[in-house]
Structure formats: structure tokens, C-alpha cells
Amino acid sequence: MQKRWLLNEETDGELVQSLQENLGISENLAFLFAQKGIRNYEDAKAYFRPQLDQLHDPFLMKDMDRAVDRLSSALENGEKILVYGDYDVDGTTSVATFYGFLSETHDTLEFYIPDRYKEGYGVSKAGIEYAIESGFQLIVTLDCGIKAHDRVSQAQSAGIDVIICDHHTPGDELPTAYAVLDPKRTDCKYPYKELSGCGVGFKLLQAYCQRKEMSQDALLQYLDLLAVSIASDIVPITGENRVLTYFGLKKLNQDPRPGLKALVDLCKNRNDFTVSSIVFGIGPRINAAGRMDHARASVKLLLAKTEEDADAKASLINDKNDARRDFDNSITEEALLMIQSDEVLLNAKSTVLYKEDWHKGVIGIVASRCIEKHYRPTVILTESNGKVTGSARSVMGFDVYNAITECADLLDQYGGHMYAAGVTMEIENVKAFQEKFESVVASTITEDQLVPAIKIDLVIFLDDIHFKFYETLKQMGPFGPQNMQPVFVSENVHAENAKVLKEQHLKFTVKQEGTNGSIDAIGFGLGEYYDLVNSGMKFHMAYTIEENDFRGHKSLQLFIKDIKFE
CATH class of the missing domain: 3.10.310.30 (Diaminopimelate Epimerase; Chain A, domain 1)
Structure with a gap:
């Protein structure tokens, strides 16, 4: 498929020169820093060294005072609280975080996930009826509820208060809930608007800890779940999300909770997990329970206390994911045939x-x-x-x-x-x-x-690529929406030792006239270019830079995004 290359041409030349001089970095890095909004040493320090004290005060969110007051009184008075979440990754991690944290010290909570097939998305009539019949006095919705006008009214009519924690775009009017936490409310002045659903629930718990003058150490143990929610819900990896993801990935890679560790082991990932490996490895498996059966299984896995329990639950979910993949492939083939015919x-x-x-x-x-x-x-x-x-x-x-x-x-x-x-x-x-x-x-x-587009950050020479440059690039992560891994272009290059792997992937050594270096490059799904690159023709290549660790030998290689011939 033909792609557009969009070269970033808006960088301020004076700013680039200032960064180069003041930070003692190369011109290429100065260009990249400027594109990330870095203007001085303080910006660079905040970007490259995320700190938890960069998180915003949760009480800046509209209705947070009311939400904390109501949650606190319910917990103090032993009221029955129903934690209600959606059935996708964001919803199930939200529930596991909120229910998991509060149930460590309180035993009057229960969680509820709607059945995707019987109840559908959002706050369901069946869910509210269950709350009424079971005598709940407070419902906290997570990753849903911002448009649940009828269901909120139904709960209120039965004497049940509702706190909504959502991040979806509200309608013209808000539900008449006791408190509505959603940074996308037009009247909400919270500085960061792109939290995940789990992120909004986390901010409520953060505010609760502040109000109770509790240490937040126990809450921070749930950052691995929050990182999974942010990555899987494809929200921007900027601002507060980037800080939360940075520390969440640290926990995921160093000390994950048993449920996530079991999923990591199933993915057989040899390197540290990134946003991308969550999206393609952990996320689909968590989602599979709700897609193929009921998402309660995912929440129970994420709440597992022992590795043995987690491994057993993860194995069942992995089976669901295998079945999901079969449905996915067969329906996709059918859908594409409908279009083509x-x-x-x-x-x-x-x-x-x-x-x-x-x-x-x-x-x-x-x-x-x-x-x-x-x-x-x-x-x-x-x-x-x-x-x-x-x-x-x-x-x-x-x-x-x-x-x-x-x-x-x-x-x-x-x-x-x-x-x-x-x-x-x-x-x-x-x-x-x-x-x-x-x-x-x-x-x-x-x-x-x-026409699909590739955003190009910078045109560089192959000689510009070395480990010192790569190490700085790596520290620009976590990468994800609105903080993507830098994409480079090198012009007038040619290939040597080209070959096709598994009949679809292209691999070769790339060289550039006028430079001394050569570097291995691989393009997944780009086998169609084999004849052209093998002919000796010069071409322009868009790529990211990755580290390859083969039997302990580390080298840099280029992951090809696209190739254009003159």
C-alpha cells in the first residue's frame, strides 16, 4: 500500500542551535528534543527523568471533593459498594486496581463486569437491578457511565448513589450522579485531559489517600495495571500518562503482580515489555476473556495473590485468546472478500x-x-x-x-x-x-x-547511527501515541546480501554512498521489494533504530517502515 511521508519541517532553527550549545548535544538530537517540546535544561530533565511528583493534584478535577467525601463515608460506615467496570482491558484493569486497593482494608466491596453479549457496553439495566436486589448503597463506575442517564436515575430512585469515573467524551448533558469525574467535562479544569479510564479511577484513589493522609506506597503497587490500561486503550503517552506509564513499566518489568507475570510468561518476550509489547501481547489476552466468554475471568486473574493461582487462570485465558484469534482470522477473510467482490x-x-x-x-x-x-x-x-x-x-x-x-x-x-x-x-x-x-x-x-502516512522526524546519514545516539533515543520512551519512536530517513542508499525470510520479510545490509558504515535492516511484510533492492538501485528508506541481542552479542539494526525508489 502506497504511503505518504510527512517530514517534520516545523522545527525552530534558533531553538535547535540553543539546545545544541546549552545541552552539549549533537544537531540531530537537538532537532529531536525540539520536536518533543524541550526548550531548555529544565524541560529536558523533566522529560528524561520522569518523577511521580510531576503528577497533578487530583483535587483539580471537577467533583473530586464530592467523590472523595462520598467514598470515605461509605467506607467508614460499612456501606456496600459495587465497583462497576467495562469488559475491555481499560475496564478490567480499572476494576482490579480500584477493588484490589480498597479491598485490602475493607470487606464491603464487590465488583461487577457486564456480560458483553447479554448486557452490552456500559452501565446496564441488569447491573443496576443486581445492585438494587443486593442492597448496595454506592456504585462506582469505571471506564463507563458518562452517558448512562437512565441507569443513574434508576439507581438514584432506589436510593443508591453513583460516582462516575470515565474518560469518554460526554454528551451535552451529564448524568445526575452524585459525582462525575471525567477530565473531558467542559467545565473540568483538570490540566491533563487524556487519562485512561483506569487513570481516572487511580486519581480518585490518590485523592482518597491524600484526604486520609495515607502513604501512597500501597496504591503505587498498582501502577503496572495502570500502564497496561494506558497502553491498551491507545491514549496519548504524553504528560501525566507518560509519567504513569514510565513507572508502571518499571514495575511490570521488575516486580509484576502474579496475574501480569503469568501473562508476561505466556508472551515469551525476551526483552523488557514496552507499550507496544503490551498492546500486542498482554492486552489481547486480557481482552480475550470478555470477547469469548466473560471478563470476570480477567479481573480474577489480575487480582490473583499467588503465582500458582495466576498461572492456572492465565492458561485458561490464553486458550480463549487462541479461540479469539481463530474467529478473528476467519471473519477478517470473510469481510475482505465482501469488500473485494x-x-x-x-x-x-x-x-x-x-x-x-x-x-x-x-x-x-x-x-x-x-x-x-x-x-x-x-x-x-x-x-x-x-x-x-x-x-x-x-x-x-x-x-x-x-x-x-x-x-x-x-x-x-x-x-x-x-x-x-x-x-x-x-x-x-x-x-x-x-x-x-x-x-x-x-x-x-x-x-x-x-492514504496511510508515516511521520518522519529527521533525515540522517547512516554514519550518524551509533550506540551513543541510540541510548539517548531509548530514553525518550515510553513510546506510544503522540510520543512515537523517532522515525528517520536515509537517502540514496543501496542494499547488499538481500534475502526474503518466510516468503514475506525482507532483510539486507544497507550502505550509503559517501559514508563508511553499513548496518543490517529488516522490513516485515516488505518481501515484495526484493527484486528492486536486489537490483542495485538506490532508494530512500524510512526506519526506526532497534537493538538486536543475538546470543549475548548486541548490535544495532534498522526496522524498515517503508522504501521509496527515485
Whole structure:
């Protein structure tokens, strides 16, 4: 698939020179520092040496005082508290963190995860009825609730207070809950808006500890779960999220809780876990329980106290993940065939596919897989409990949540973010939704947004690549959305010893005229370029720099993102 290369050309030359002189660094590093918003030594220190004291005061969040007061009184008076979370990774880590921390000292809490298939996303009628029947006096929702107007009213009518901890975009009006914690509230002045759902719950616990003048050491033991939530929910790795992820990854790699250790062992990852390895290793396994059966299993795994218990629970979840992968592959093949065999779908600006027997648990994954082949906003729909439910995914720069909002008259329910959303509608509305969504996308998306882009940080020579340079790059992590690993371009290079691995991956030694060095490069899925690179033609190459550890011998290699021939 043809890709656009977007070279960062907005860097302030005077700032680059100032950083180079004042910090004693190379021009290339000064360019990268400037792109990260670093303007002086203090900025560099804050960026490269994250500290927990950089976290914001939780009481800056709207309604935090009310939430802490209500939670404190419920705990002091022995009220029954229901911790209610969504069934995805963010929701289950939220519940494991909130319930796990408070249940160490209080025994009046219980947790509740809705059934993806019987109850659907968010705060369900069945969940509120369970709370009423069981005599709960307080419900704390995590990673959901910001649009649960009817369910909150239902709980209040039964004398149950509700504290909402959510990070999704609110509607025009907020539910009439006792407290609504959501940094995306228009009237909330909290300095950082991009917390995960688990992050909002963590801030409530942080505020609770401050109010009670408790040490936060016990709470910080849950940072490994918080890092998993941040990585898996694809929120920006900037500001507060970057600090939390930095320390969460430290715990995950050095002293993970038994449940996460069991998942790490299943991933067979030889290196330290990063945001990326959580996204592709731990996250899918936690999600698999809710996709294939019930997400309670994930929470129980994350709360496991012993390695033996965790290993047994993780093994069962891994089996669910294997089954999920089979469904994912077969449905993706079916979806792609539907697109390729329909001229209208092939030429559309969006993809909206519906089949009543597709597995609800994998349709979000299928939407992402479709975008890899047909790069455009995509909604995959299936039938569940007499309704049509779907998952939407988007492309760089296009707000799929706004596009879905334009179709709200056809929907029973919807919610989400710029790049991912969920919908529920009546079966008879599917065709009208397909047509309206396509109309909205076609009238608002740009041609550039329909071509995948690679953001290039800097053009460098191969001679610029050495371990000292790489060690500084590595300290710019954790990498993730809005703090991506630097991507470089080297121009007029040529390949030697090219070969194709496993019939699809390209590997060669890359050299550059006028420089002395050579370095190994590998491009996953780029085997189609073999004949061209093997011909001796010069080309431009976009790549990231990685460390390869083979039998104790460490070397640098380039991970190819794309190749362009002149």
C-alpha cells in the first residue's frame, strides 16, 4: 500500500542551535528534543527523568471533593459498594486496581463486569437491578457511565448513589450522579485531559489517600495495571500518562503482580515489555476473556495473590485468546472478500459491513484488519440480542466519533473516541446507517487522510547511527501515541546480501554512498521489494533504530517502515 511521508519541517532553527550549545548535544538530537517540546535544561530533565511528583493534584478535577467525601463515608460506615467496570482491558484493569486497593482494608466491596453479549457496553439495566436486589448503597463506575442517564436515575430512585469515573467524551448533558469525574467535562479544569479510564479511577484513589493522609506506597503497587490500561486503550503517552506509564513499566518489568507475570510468561518476550509489547501481547489476552466468554475471568486473574493461582487462570485465558484469534482470522477473510467482490464498497470512502452471525467479541479487531488493507474509516456490525451492534475504527486525522454522531438519529446508543467507537441500532436501520455514514465520511474526509502516512522526524546519514545516539533515543520512551519512536530517513542508499525470510520479510545490509558504515535492516511484510533492492538501485528508506541481542552479542539494526525508489 502506497504511503505518504510527512517530514517534520516545523522545527525552530534558533531553538535547535540553543539546545545544541546549552545541552552539549549533537544537531540531530537537538532537532529531536525540539520536536518533543524541550526548550531548555529544565524541560529536558523533566522529560528524561520522569518523577511521580510531576503528577497533578487530583483535587483539580471537577467533583473530586464530592467523590472523595462520598467514598470515605461509605467506607467508614460499612456501606456496600459495587465497583462497576467495562469488559475491555481499560475496564478490567480499572476494576482490579480500584477493588484490589480498597479491598485490602475493607470487606464491603464487590465488583461487577457486564456480560458483553447479554448486557452490552456500559452501565446496564441488569447491573443496576443486581445492585438494587443486593442492597448496595454506592456504585462506582469505571471506564463507563458518562452517558448512562437512565441507569443513574434508576439507581438514584432506589436510593443508591453513583460516582462516575470515565474518560469518554460526554454528551451535552451529564448524568445526575452524585459525582462525575471525567477530565473531558467542559467545565473540568483538570490540566491533563487524556487519562485512561483506569487513570481516572487511580486519581480518585490518590485523592482518597491524600484526604486520609495515607502513604501512597500501597496504591503505587498498582501502577503496572495502570500502564497496561494506558497502553491498551491507545491514549496519548504524553504528560501525566507518560509519567504513569514510565513507572508502571518499571514495575511490570521488575516486580509484576502474579496475574501480569503469568501473562508476561505466556508472551515469551525476551526483552523488557514496552507499550507496544503490551498492546500486542498482554492486552489481547486480557481482552480475550470478555470477547469469548466473560471478563470476570480477567479481573480474577489480575487480582490473583499467588503465582500458582495466576498461572492456572492465565492458561485458561490464553486458550480463549487462541479461540479469539481463530474467529478473528476467519471473519477478517470473510469481510475482505465482501469488500473485494463489491464495486461500490471498493470505491467507497468508508467501509460498513454487516453479517448477523459474526462473533461480537472480535468485530473491533476485524475493523482494524480491514483498515490495513483498505485504508478508510470502518464499521463492522453484527447481531446481538435482537439488535445490531458494531465497532468503528478510524484512520489518521479523521474523527470517527464525530462522524457517528452525525448518524445519531439512526442509533439507539453510541460512544467512544476520535479513533474508536461503538454503536447499537435496530436491524432495519443498517442500510440507512451504511448510506448516511458513507455520505458523512465522503463529505468530510480529505484525500490525504485516505492514504496511510508515516511521520518522519529527521533525515540522517547512516554514519550518524551509533550506540551513543541510540541510548539517548531509548530514553525518550515510553513510546506510544503522540510520543512515537523517532522515525528517520536515509537517502540514496543501496542494499547488499538481500534475502526474503518466510516468503514475506525482507532483510539486507544497507550502505550509503559517501559514508563508511553499513548496518543490517529488516522490513516485515516488505518481501515484495526484493527484486528492486536486489537490483542495485538506490532508494530512500524510512526506519526506526532497534537493538538486536543475538546470543549475548548486541548490535544495532534498522526496522524498515517503508522504501521509496527515485
